[in-house]
Amino acid sequence: MSESIIVIGGGVIGLSLAWELQAQGARVTVLERDEPGRGASYGNAGHFATEQVFPLADPALLPQIPRMLLDPLGPFRIKLKYLPRVLPWMLRFLFNMTSSRRRQNQRALSAINGRAIADWRTLLASIGAEPLLSERGSLLVFESTANDEQQRMADGFRQAGVRVEWLDARQLHELEPALSPSLTGGLLFPDTGHSVDPFAICQALVDALRKEGVGFVQGEARSIDVTGSVTLKGGGQLQADKLVVCAGAWSRPLAAQLGHRVPLDTERGYHLMIRGESGLSRPVSSAERKFIVTPMAGGTRLAGTVEFAGLQAPMNPRRAEILLPHAKALLPAITGQPGEPWMGFRPSLPDSLPVLSASSSPKVYFSFGHQHLGLTQAATSARLMSALMLGRSPHVDLAPYRIDRFC
Ligand SMILES: Cc1cc2nc3c(=O)[nH]c(=O)nc-3n(C[C@H](O)[C@H](O)[C@H](O)COP(=O)(O)OP(=O)(O)OC[C@H]3O[C@@H](n4cnc5c(N)ncnc54)[C@H](O)[C@@H]3O)c2cc1C
Numbered sequence: 001m002s003e004s005i006i007v008i009g010g011g012v013i014g015l016s017l018a019w020e021l022q023a024q025g026a027r028v029t030v031l032e033r034d035e036p037g038r039g040a041s042y043g044n045a046g047h048f049a050t051e052q053v054f055p056l057a058d059p060a061l062l063p064q065i066p067r068m069l070l071d072p073l074g075p076f077r078i079k080l081k082y083l084p085r086v087l088p089w090m091l092r093f094l095f096n097m098t099s100s101r102r103r104q105n106q107r108a109l110s111a112i113n114g115r116a117i118a119d120w121r122t123l124l125a126s127i128g129a130e131p132l133l134s135e136r137g138s139l140l141v142f143e144s145t146a147n148d149e150q151q152r153m154a155d156g157f158r159q160a161g162v163r164v165e166w167l168d169a170r171q172l173h174e175l176e177p178a179l180s181p182s183l184t185g186g187l188l189f190p191d192t193g194h195s196v197d198p199f200a201i202c203q204a205l206v207d208a209l210r211k212e213g214v215g216f217v218q219g220e221a222r223s224i225d226v227t228g229s230v231t232l233k234g235g236g237q238l239q240a241d242k243l244v245v246c247a248g249a250w251s252r253p254l255a256a257q258l259g260h261r262v263p264l265d266t267e268r269g270y271h272l273m274i275r276g277e278s279g280l281s282r283p284v285s286s287a288e289r290k291f292i293v294t295p296m297a298g299g300t301r302l303a304g305t306v307e308f309a310g311l312q313a314p315m316n317p318r319r320a321e322i323l324l325p326h327a328k329a330l331l332p333a334i335t336g337q338p339g340e341p342w343m344g345f346r347p348s349l350p351d352s353l354p355v356l357s358a359s360s361s362p363k364v365y366f367s368f369g370h371q372h373l374g375l376t377q378a379a380t381s382a383r384l385m386s387a388l389m390l391g392r393s394p395h396v397d398l399a400p401y402r403i404d405r406f407c
Helices: 012-023 059-070 080-095 099-126 147-159 169-175 198-211 252-256 317-321 323-330 371-389
Strands: 004-008 027-032 076-078 138-142 165-168 185-189 215-218 221-224 229-232 237-239 242-245 265-274 284-286 291-296 299-308 342-348 355-358 364-368
Touching: 004 012, 012 027, 012 099, 012 198, 012 364, 012 371, 059 076, 076 080, 099 198, 099 371, 138 169, 147 165, 147 185, 165 169, 169 185, 198 215, 221 242, 221 252, 242 371, 265 317, 265 323, 265 371, 284 323, 291 323, 299 317, 299 323, 317 323, 317 342, 342 371, 355 371, 364 371
Parallel strands: 004 027, 004 242, 027 215, 076 299, 138 284, 242 364
Antiparallel strands: 138 185, 165 185, 221 229, 229 237, 265 299, 265 342, 284 291, 291 299, 355 364
C-alpha cells in the first residue's frame, strides 16, 4: 500500500510538491484554508529569477537603514511599531552579511536556482501547461549607475556562475524599444524566464492534481503532531502516514509545535496591474528604483517593495500606487488603467534560504521560506522534498536548508 501524505498549504510550493509526491505513487491530500494559489503565489511578478543567487543580507544595505525607517513609500520599509518584533530577525540578517556566510548562502541558492528552469520545464510538460513558462530571459536596467559599475556587476554575476550579457544604451533600446532612451545600459540574463500568469500555474496544478485523484480539503491546520496528525480549526482531524508543512509565511507556529524555532518573518510585497500593453517582451527590473515590470496575459504587472509589518497590519495601497510613476520613468509610453493594488506575504528567513527539511519526527517535513524566489524554486524544491520524504536520495545536499540550522 502506498504512503498517505497531507500537504498543508496550497500555494505554488505545496501544489508542486503534491504533484511530485503523487507522481511517485503517494496518496496525497492537500489541506488549504483558502482557494489554492491565492497566497503570495497569486500576485508575484512571475519572474523565474534564476540569476538571483546573491543573498539579500548585503552590507551595501546598511547605509539605507535610516531611510527605511523614515520613508513610508521607499522600496524597503520597516513599520516602526513592528520594529521590536522584527529585531531578532534583523540581527540574524546582519550576521548573514559576513563574507563567509554570504558565500555559503550563495552556493546554496545557486544549487537550487541552477536547476529551476529545467525542473519547471519538466513539471509544466507533465501537466500540459508549457506555455506558462516563457524563456526570453530578463533585464536589469540602469539609469544613474555608471557604465563601469554596470560591467563590474556583470562580472560579479559571471563569477557566481550566472550567464549574463552587458548591453549599452543602444543595444538595450534595440532589444526592448519600449524602454526609455534615457536608460544607460542593462544586464541581460538569458537563462531566466517569466510566466504571463503565475496564478494560472497554480490553477493548472490544481486541475492536474484533481484529475489524478488528489483530494483537496478546505480547512485550516490549527496544530500538527509527531504522529502525522493535523487538528483543524473548528474541530476535526486528518491523519496520514506523513505530513509536510508548506504554509508559506504562516508556517512558523506549526513548526514550533514540534519544537522547531525558526526565525520566519514576512517581507510584504505589492503589485499594481496596468490593464494595457507595456510593449516589453521580458521582465525588466530597475536597479535604482528596485521594482520589476512583467508583461502578463492580463496587462502589465508592476511589482516589488519590501515591507516589514507582520501578518496582521492592513495593506498600504500607496506602496503599490507609487510603482506607477516609477514605471512611467522606464516606459514613457505605458498606457492603461491601474487595477486594484495587491499585497502578498513573502515567507522570508534571514539567510535567504528556504527550509527544505525533515523534522524531529520521521512523519513530519517542512518546505517553506522561499522569500522572493518561491515561484522560481517551487519545481526544484518539489523534486528535492519528494525524494527526501519518499526515502530516495535528493540530488542536492539538503544540509544548508535544514530546519535546525538556526539553533
Ligand atoms: C509582490 C511579490 C512579487 C514576487 N515576485 C516573485 C517573482 O517574480 N519570482 C519568484 O520566484 N517569487 C516571487 N515572489 C515570491 C513568491 O511569490 C513566494 O515565495 C511564493 O509564492 C511562496 O509560495 P508558498 O506556496 O510558500 O506560499 P503561499 O503562496 O503564500 O501559499 C501558502 C498557502 O498556505 C495556506 N495556509 C497557511 N496556513 C495554513 C494553515 N494553517 N492551514 C491551511 N492552509 C494554510 C495559505 O492560505 C496559502 O494559500 C514574489 C512575492 C511577492 C509578494
